[in-house]
Structures are given as structure tokens and as C-alpha cells.
Amino acid sequence: MKILMLTSFPPCQLSTGGLVLDRLCRFLPRGSIASYVVAGLMPDARLSADLDWIPVRYAVCPRQRVPILSSKLLQNAFSLGMDRWNTATAIPKLVRNIVAFGKTFGADRLWCTLEGQTLIRLALPVANRLGVPLVTHICDPPAWWLRANLIDPISQRRILHCYEESIRGSVRCAAASWAMADDYHEAYGVHAVPLIPSLDENLAREPARAISDGDRLIIAIAGKIYATEEWSCLLRGLESVSWRIGGRDVVIRVLAQSLPNAEHAVRIEFLGWRPEEEVIRLLSKADVLYCPYWFDPAFEREARYGFPGKVTSYLASGRPILFHGPSYASPARFLETHQAGLCCYSLEPKEVVRALENLVGDADLYSRLAANGSQAFHENLTLRCYRKAFSEILQVKEGCLVADVADRSPV
Secondary structure (H helix, E strand, O other): OOEEEEEOOOOOOOOHHHHHHHHHHOOOOOOOEEEEEEEOOOOOOOOOHHHOOOOEEEEEOOOOOOOOOOOHHHHHHHHHHHHHHHHHHHHHHHHHHHHHHHHHHOOOEEEEEOOOHHHHHHHHHHHHHHOOOEEEEOOOOOHHHHHHOOOOHHHHHHHHHHHHHHHHOOOEEEEOOHHHHHHHHHHHOOOEEEOOOOEOHHHOOOOOOOOOOOOEEEEEEEOOOOOHHHHHHHHHHHHHOOOEEOOEEEEEEEEOOOOOOHHHHHHEEEOOOOOHHHHHHHHOOOOEEEEEOOOOHHHHHHHHHOOOHHHHHHHHHOOOEEEEOOOOOHHHHHHHHHOOEEEEOOOOHHHHHHHHHHHHHOHHHHHHHHHHHHHHHHHHOEHHHHHHHHHHHHOOOHHHOOOOHHHHOOO
């Protein structure tokens, strides 16, 4: 097994994507993987000290974002020219360099994270030139990236066609959720396996039997808050009841690098980014764990197919989850299936408040959701589950992978 990993970020401890790769690389025996990183800028992050045996080559990614110009017409023209230039010049050069690196390493398979238009355009050509099977890894559908980078409609269609061809050309596809795995298998005929961010089961806390004593209700949220409209809805709802639920003063504990809508900061404990083990410890001291997800139809594919890492951390912490988003969202479907969270499918502030009041006021519901969430974690989201899924994706026996990943992984 000689894997060439092609990605836009190195396996590291300083970003969400880096953490995913860092953990997966720990399943691999020494000498079995090399990494080619095509980054927007030379990344500050480097491999963890105990992974420094992995050969890594860094390259600067060609421009992928269109600047904001005076008119939509100019933006689209810039985007179209940028994409054509990259396709004609930058991509062929990168393909040659990556293939040379892969041949020197002796790669017998390519593992590519389909993150951004450059990697989408690189995956199949590199695999074909190397003459090796392609394994694609999808953390999020690409549509949000293309919108965020202001890519014109013509280039979007070309990039999405290339994305679909890459998936069809894969021997395995690591999918971001169970829903994505099912739909991609049906749409593209690929053997798709859900590869969900998972944790060492030794980090898990006992499920809460009852809400904590005291006069405060602590609602915690971990990770970047992408669903800002839903977050604002929660804040408006709490404002409408003077930040009191079930006779308790509400405090929101935020564990993230940034805080949107900070005008309510007096009611928010902003603790910033914390290491994983500390995140779970702090979440386990909260009463309710809040997970917002997009209602906006523009983000339907992202909501339908994504599975945020915060849900894994929440389930490991042993506290009930309040999911706030559409019913078709992947986390909602998982929580409903396992009866492991309370779901609010409305953008009305009063409905969010009502859901919180139900959770706080119903002791049986509270303990049942906590217990079911803990069970769902242990059955689906531990490193044992992760390792098994990864072995299926790589088409190797599970025994070929390292078993003591938990012991080797810093937190």
C-alpha cells in the first residue's frame, strides 16, 4: 500500500480539514503514504511531530476566487478568463509535478480530497497519468465553494461536470454522510462509504440523567457558526423571553474562533477555539447543545449531505442536542433515526423557545435524548467505526491499518 494523498491542506492540528486528515493518517503504517498539498498560500500548519515521517510536497494553488468588481458582467468575465487560464496553464503544470512526485514515491493509489475547483480538475488527470485507482474524499458538496468564490455560471457547469466525472471514475468515494453515500451510489454508480468525523470513545462522557442544578441554563455551541440566520433566530427568541427559560437565566457558551452577532455578548461566554478534549469537557458541563443548519434553499445540498463534526462532539459529551434546521438535513435525519436529539424545523423565534422549554421542562425527554445520543455515538462515531470505514475505502483489510490511533493522536 503506497498512497499519494492530494489535498489543499496538510494533515495538522490547526484546521478542521487538517484535523480530519491528521486523524486518518494515524491509521496508516509508516511508509504507506505521501502527501502533495496544493494550498492557496503556503500554509503555516505543518505535520504533527509524530507524523513527520510522511513525505510532503507543497505547491501554490492558482487563483480560485474572483474579486468583487464594479459589475456582475465584469466579475463573470474575470471568472471565465481565470478558469480558462488555470485550465490551460496551471493545471497541466501541476499534473506533471504531482505525477512525478507520485512516481518517485511509488504510489499505487491516489486519495484526493475534492475541495475547490483546482483539486476537482486535478483528480482524474493525475490518477490516469499515474495509472492508479482514484479514491475521492468529499467533506462538502462543491456548490457552496463556487458561490463563495463568485465563479461564473459557465465555469461552474464545467467544474461540476468535472466533479461528477471524478466521482464516476473513483473506485471508492468517501462520503460526508450516510445520505450522501446513498445518493452518490445511485447517481454515479460509485461505491460510496460514509466517512464521518469520529472520536476516541475514551473521551466520551456519561449521559446526563437530569438537567443540572442551579439557576442558569447553559446552551453551548462548538465550531464555526455558518448558519448565521438560524443563530440570529435563536438570539431573537431568547431576547423575546428576556433570556429566561424554565425559570433559569440563559447563558450561551461559544467554543469557536469567531462570534457572529456579538451584540448580545453580555449573555455569551465566548471561549474561543479549544483542543478537542477540552471542548468535550466544557460541552459536558452545559445543559443543551445547539446545532444550527441552513434553511436557505441556496444551501439545500450542503444541508442535505453535510454532517458537521460538532454533532460527533455533542453526542460524545452526553448532553441533549437541539438541532435547528430543515427536516431534510443530514444531522436531523440521523438524530431522528436514533431519537438522539430534539429538532426544531422552524425559523420562527417562538418555536425555538418552545423547543427549549420542552427540553428543559420534560425530565424524561431530557434524560432519554442524552442516553440515546450517547448510544448513537458509541455505535456509529468512534475511532473503531472510522477505522473500519477507512479500510473499506482504501480496499485493504482492517488489520492492515494501525489500531492504536487514539494513543498516537494528540488532543
